[in-house]
Amino acid sequence: MGKNILVAFGGASPEHEVSVITGMQAAHSLKDSGNSITPLYVSKSGTMYTGEHLLDLEEYKDLKALEAKSALCSFQTDSFGKTTLVESEKKGLFSKPSRYPVDVILAAFHGSDGENGGFQGLCEMYNLPYTGSGSLASSVGMDKRASKIYAASLGIPVVKDVFITENEWTASRDDLMTQIKTLGPAVVVKPMRLGSSIGVKRASTEEEILLAIETAFRYDSHLLVEQAVSPLMEINCSVLGDYEDAKASVCEQPVGADESLTFEDKYMGDEGKGMASASRLIPAPISDELRNAIQDASVRLFKSLDASGVARLDFLVNKETQQFYFNEINTIPGSFSFYLWDKSDISFPALMQRLIDLAVKKHREKNGRIRSYETNLLSNKAVKGIKGLKGKG
Ligand SMILES: Nc1ncnc2c1ncn2[C@@H]1O[C@H](COP(=O)(O)OP(=O)(O)O)[C@@H](O)[C@H]1O
Ligand SMILES: [Mg+2]
Incomplete structure (x- = not known):
């Protein structure tokens, strides 16, 4: 049965536009699969907007005009604990601000607060199911030092x-x-x-x-x-699943103009297509041994970090010695790395469905545990015993 899915994208990040593309790709696929879609667009200055027109990529050619015709919105929780997305204003004179039910949030941000655990923490506060990793894996993934220390602790090689x-x-x-x-x-x-x-x-x-x-x-x-790893070859591998069951995709070898990939190499290759258009070799032309080692390291790190949904793990390889090093984990990879999954027999709609199912599972696991206690430590009797409170004692 179709769900009410809030597709969240944009954000105060250099990868704002790439995120809009990822968001559109996901929204249209989920809509075609029979779900009801509400867009949640976060502007470059961090303001949340909604509105049907935000599902049209053409509208993003003029971001100022787009913001002007979108409705500001926020999450609101009722006395039963049910959270909806609510417009804070309505442009028309007599119309009432709309409310949108939220069954699952599909997080399609790249970089900054949308991917570093900030947005994930917001979803946790509102107890809404959301796709992808939780706050911990998200923030470790955004911190290059923390993620290297984590990888090294599992015996995965990292660069000095x-x-x-x-x-x-x-x-x-x-x-x-x-x-x-x-x-x-x-x-x-x-x-x-x-x-x-x-x-x-x-x-x-x-x-x-x-x-x-x-x-x-x-x-x-x-x-x-x-x-510096030299001569350098970069190999990336995507992982899909969660701490219980995760599998690695085929590997890709991104190829840039020179040895180090720049922002332009990654995103500007073919205008408007996002990560899927960058130059890459799939599957990467590497030995079975290297591929197995990279896939194994990717799955181990993903599971151990308690990552969830789809991630992409990037490795640096010394072309001469074939030594590989973990470089970084992207917990919301560009275009959800779908171009690696459709080469691994998982179509884009199937990948989106898997992300939604994993989000629901994660939420159910969280809510199936005891999370609050009935005892009120601040009830009158208990408070009397606390020192330093004015008027008590
Ligand atoms: N230790 C290294 N040796 C050689 N090249 C590197 C090294 N670290 C990064 N690079 C190059 O710089 C690029 C960007 O570095 P990376 O750590 O992936 O940062 P970002 O998070 O900005 O993608 C890599 O894709 C790779 O081409
Ligand atoms: Mg990188």
Whole structure:
């Protein structure tokens, strides 16, 4: 039976437009499968809007005009604990603001608060089922240092790095430079909590390294300086499922103009098509041994992180030695990595249905446990015993 699905996308993120495309792809597929769709568009400044016209990609050519004709909205919970999406205003004179029932939220954000656990936390607060990973896996996934530490703890290889914060850099630059030089002839400097290759720079000479670090500090107060993998081959693998049952897709090899993929390589290749249009080889032309190792590492990390839905795990491979390193986990990958799943015998509509089913399962598991206690510790008798409260005692 069809569900009321809130498709949430956009957001204050450099990947705003990519998210709009992912959102549209999901909304239209879910609609075709017999569900009722309400769009939840988050603008670049973080405001939530709804309105039927938000399901038309053409409307996004002029974002200012789009916002002007969309209705502001928010979540509201009634006394039975049921949450709906409610318009805060209506443009027409006599019409009442609409309310939209929400059975499941399909989260189609990329980057920033939509993917880092922020939006996921909001859904938890309202106790609404939502697709994809929970807050923990989402926030670990957004933090390059935390996710590498996590992967390393499972025995998955990661590239050697030096972690620097802005105040440490100011206080002990020479010490840090000495450590950085032990990494090898070339390094890659990257902000700890960004994406889309923003602020990521390869550097070899001391001058280049200094410049790359100064530049990266404009984006984040925490940086990683990593040993550069060279000659580099990038291999990505998607995982679908949850902590109980997860499977890996075929692997892809994204191919950019030069060794390091830029934002343009990833998203601007074929206008308007999002991640699905970037140049890539599927399946990646790698040995069975390397593919198995990457798929195995991907599933282990996904399950151990308690990730859910669909994720894409990115690896760096030294082409010469065939050594692979975990690089990052994207908990809401561009276009939900559907181009890897349709090569793994799961169609886009089937992938969307799986995401919805997993969201419902996760929600049911959460609500099947005891979550509150009847005892009120602040009842009159108990409060009397608490020291430091005015007028009590
Ligand atoms: N240690 C490294 N060695 C070589 N190239 C790297 C390394 N780390 C990142 N890169 C290159 O930079 C790109 C962006 O880095 P990544 O860590 O994936 O950041 P983002 O989250 O911005 O995608 C990668 O796709 C890869 O091409
Ligand atoms: Mg990346």
